[in-house]
Amino acid sequence: MEFVDVADADGVRTLTLSDPKRRNALSLQMRAELRDGLRAAMDDAGCRVIVLTGAAGFFCAGGDISSMSADPEAGEYRLRLLGEVVELITAGGTPVVAAVEGGAFGAGLSLAAAADHVVAADDARFCASFGTIGLGTDGGLAWTLPRRIGRGRATEMIMFGEVVGAADAQRIGLVERLSSPGTALQVARERAALLAARSRDALIANKSALSGAHPDLPALLAEETQAQMRLLAGPDFAEGRTAFFEKRPARFT
Numbered sequence: 001m002e003f004v005d006v007a008d009a010d011g012v013r014t015l016t017l018s019d020p021k022r023r024n025a026l027s028l029q030m031r032a033e034l035r036d037g038l039r040a041a042m043d044d045a046g047c048r049v050i051v052l053t054g055a056a057g058f059f060c061a062g063g064d065i066s067s068m069s070a071d072p073e074a075g076e077y078r079l080r081l082l083g084e085v086v087e088l089i090t091a092g093g094t095p096v097v098a099a100v101e102g103g104a105f106g107a108g109l110s111l112a113a114a115a116d117h118v119v120a121a122d123d124a125r126f127c128a129s130f131g132t133i134g135l136g137t138d139g140g141l142a143w144t145l146p147r148r149i150g151r152g153r154a155t156e157m158i159m160f161g162e163v164v165g166a167a168d169a170q171r172i173g174l175v176e177r178l179s180s181p182g183t184a185l186q187v188a189r190e191r192a193a194l195l196a197a198r199s200r201d202a203l204i205a206n207k208s209a210l211s212g213a214h215p216d217l218p219a220l221l222a223e224e225t226q227a228q229m230r231l232l233a234g235p236d237f238a239e240g241r242t243a244f245f246e247k248r249p250a251r252f253t
Contacts, residue, residue: 003030004037005055011048011196012189013041020056026107027064031081038085042092048200049192052089052115053099053185054108062106062129063138079138082107086140089114091211093204095195099188100166101181105129110139112174113148116207119177119188124166126174128158147212149173199236199252 005016015037017024024030041047054060067078089096089111098104098115103125112118112126120126128145130137137158146154149172157164169175179187195203205227214220231237236252243250 001033001037003027004033006037008047009189010193011046012051012192013044013047013049014051014053014185014189015041016053016055017060018055020058022064023058023061023102024054024056024108025061025064026082028067028078028081030064031078031085035081035084035088038088038092042088042094045200047094048196048203050094050096051099051185051188051192052096052111053188054101057182058102059098059100059104059124060108060111061103062108065133082110082139086110086114086144090140090144091213093207095192095203095207097188097192097195099184100124100126100175101184103127107139110137110141110144113141113144114139116210117177117188117191118175119179119184119191120166120169120175121181121184122166122178123181124169124175124184125163126157126166126169127161127163129161131159131161145174197252199231199240199250201231201234201236205231 003017003019005018007014015034017030019025019027019030038050041050069075096115097117097119098112100112100118100120101124104112105127106129109126109128128137128141142158145157153172166175166178170178177187177191209220209224214223239252240250
């Protein structure tokens with residue numbers, strides 16, 4: 001792929017947005033490549049965790065403004081591609097870890113907020129910059145951001161469009177881990193390796209339970225019950241139970 005680099009190592013697949021001259025802005029082609037890369041990773045049983053990052057020290061500057069127009073057909077296609085990307089990140093079974101260097105602006109923030117785990121460099125910045133060019137949110141940000149940081153703080157970020165530094169982003173819950181500048185990808189891969197060593201089926205079940213797709217608590221309890229019954233009858237629980245009694249780490253395959 002031209003604008004998304006793919007690298008595999010020990011069950012972790014790294015997808016790197018790669019258009020450094022434009023700070024990895026999400027062009028139409030990059031959106032399509034990212035969607036296809038995520039879909040392939042989700043369908044690959046050998047891929048246990050996905051790391052999403054940006055090339056050349058910057059995560060993503062947002063949408064490619066040069067590709068935006070008032071043409072309704074082009075706009076619908078552009079937004080549909082981004083929607084498919086975000087749906088794969090949030091609803092796909094494979095955990096997604098975002099590694100943010102430099103900044104995550106506009107639709108780049110949407111990608112980071114959709115991830116299951118966010119690692120950011122100390123000097124990274126986050127901004128819902130849509131309003132500066134007279135646009136509303138896209139990429140599901142008005143759904144993902146309140147779930148991460150609460151409605152009040154999400155409203156402030158989206159309405160005012162102020163830049164939030166990495167330390168404040170961690171304080172409000174947008175970022176889980178901070179790293180030294182230039183090491184976000186390394187730390188994200190270390191975090192991903194910890195997940196890759198766990199039961200893939202259990203990760204899928206936990207991500208689904210945490211997705212927020214359930215209308216109420218009884219619906220969630222029902223899904224948890226069904227998932228737990230499947231897991232209890234599966235090979236990973238058998239290995240985990242044996243490892244517990246043998247007082248050793250479980251080896252999930």
